[in-house]
Amino acid sequence: MVPDPDAALLVAFQGGDRSAFRTLFERHGRAMVAFCHRFVRDASRAEELAQDVFLKLHQAAPRYRPTARFRTFLYRIAANHCLNELRRGERAARAEPGRGDAPEELDLLAGSGATPEESARGRALARAVDELLARLPEKQRVAFVLCRFEGMSYEEIAAVLRTTVPAVKSLVHRATVAAAEALAPFAGGEAA
Amino acid sequence: MRHVASDLVALLDGALADEERARVEAHLAGCGPCRAQRDRIAAAIGFLASLPPPADPAPGLEERFQARLAREADRPRGLLSRVPWRIAAPLAAAGAVAAAVAVAVVRERRAEAFAAEHLELFERYELVASIGDVADEDAEVVAHLDELEGRR
Numbered sequence: 001m002v003p004d005p006d007a008a009l010l011v012a013f014q015g016g017d018r019s020a021f022r023t024l025f026e027r028h029g030r031a032m033v034a035f036c037h038r039f040v041r042d043a044s045r046a047e048e049l050a051q052d053v054f055l056k057l058h059q060a061a062p063r064y065r066p067t068a069r070f071r072t073f074l075y076r077i078a079a080n081h082c083l084n085e086l087r088r089g090e091r092a093a094r095a096e097p098g099r100g101d102a103p104e105e106l107d108l109l110a111g112s113g114a115t116p117e118e119s120a121r122g123r124a125l126a127r128a129v130d131e132l133l134a135r136l137p138e139k140q141r142v143a144f145v146l147c148r149f150e151g152m153s154y155e156e157i158a159a160v161l162r163t164t165v166p167a168v169k170s171l172v173h174r175a176t177v178a179a180a181e182a183l184a185p186f187a188g189g190e191a192a
Numbered sequence: 193m194r195h196v197a198s199d200l201v202a203l204l205d206g207a208l209a210d211e212e213r214a215r216v217e218a219h220l221a222g223c224g225p226c227r228a229q230r231d232r233i234a235a236a237i238g239f240l241a242s243l244p245p246p247a248d249p250a251p252g253l254e255e256r257f258q259a260r261l262a263r264e265a266d267r268p269r270g271l272l273s274r275v276p277w278r279i280a281a282p283l284a285a286a287g288a289v290a291a292a293v294a295v296a297v298v299r300e301r302r303a304e305a306f307a308a309e310h311l312e313l314f315e316r317y318e319l320v321a322s323i324g325d326v327a328d329e330d331a332e333v334v335a336h337l338d339e340l341e342g343r344r
Contacts, residue, residue: 022254022258025254025257025258026254029253029254029257030248030249030253033246033249033253034245034246037246038246043246043247043249046246046249047249047253047256051256051257051260054257054261055260055261055264058261122243122244125239125242125243126243129239129240129243147205148237148240148241149240149245153207154202154205154207169201169202169207172201172202172205173198173200173201173202176201176233176236176237177201177233179236179237179240180229180232180233180235180236182236183235183236183239183240184232184235184236186235186239187232187235
């Protein structure tokens with residue numbers, strides 16, 4: 001039984017339908033760039049990583065069994081790839097400090113139509129979240145990103161990370177408590 | 193009274209079973225510090241949800257990926273990469289075993305050849321108990337024992 005339309009597309013690709021793979025990229029490519037951006041904070045590197053993920057998906061497609069949800073399969077590849085990138089990045093960051101998006105890219109995070117104060121606050125919030133993500137242990141970071149930014153349930157995250165729901169609950173709890181501490185200055189509106 | 197700090201994130205994420213949720217909510221009704229902590233966590237979750245997604249990639253994302261996919265497909269690949277993994281994996285494992293056996297055989301032959309070449313020395317000096325223990329440095333010593341003895 002094919003559980004979701006994306007799984008059906010991947011099964012079609014297994015059968016030789018190349019356009020099915022193209023459709024999968026059209027559907028998930030941008031979301032994957034955004035996901036990868038949470039790990040590297042660099043737009044061009046995020047796109048490169050997202051492409052890597054889809055190349056791996058292309059290679060792994062013959063091993064896919066439609067008993068697993070497509071999104072779980074895709075994000076498992078992506079999470080592993082981003083974790084590896086984090087490990088490589090930690091080495092690179094020591095050699096190349098200050099890597100990350102240019103200030104004008106952070107400006108985009110503040111949103112359009114905002115007042116200068118709102119823009120400044122949005123940038124400060126985005127920076128605080130970036131710094132928080134950089135401080136989190138890698139598994140907490142992946143679980144946190146999947147939960148807070150990808151909107152996954154604890155069960156889905158457990159399937160992606162091949163772990164248990166209680167383990168995910170613990171990872172998400174610790175990361176979110178760390179977020180509450182890091183973002184506390186924004187609660188009173190004084191941070192900018 | 194047992195505080196419920198460790199359940200607050202799961203409560204806000206809607207990830208508690210009904211019974212657990214009822215227990216945590218009952219505790220919150222009478223515990224100011226836990227309510228304050230819940231509010232701090234809820235505010236943080238709200239801030240995170242308010243963040244806009246990272247900026248969209250530059251136009252042409254699909255085209256750039258398709259071009260890279262085509263480049264990767266054109267790249268010359270090794271024989272094993274063209275073989276299905278179910279066949280490639282046992283082949284690779286068998287290859288590794290064969291290589292290990294070949295290395296062991298070559299080393300043994302070299303040891304035998306060395307022993308044959310230096311049989312005279314081995315017979316003359318009963319210093320070497322086993323040819324398996326002969327390293328190159330040992331052989332050097334054995335080969336020059338005459339000279340070393342002569343210096344005494």
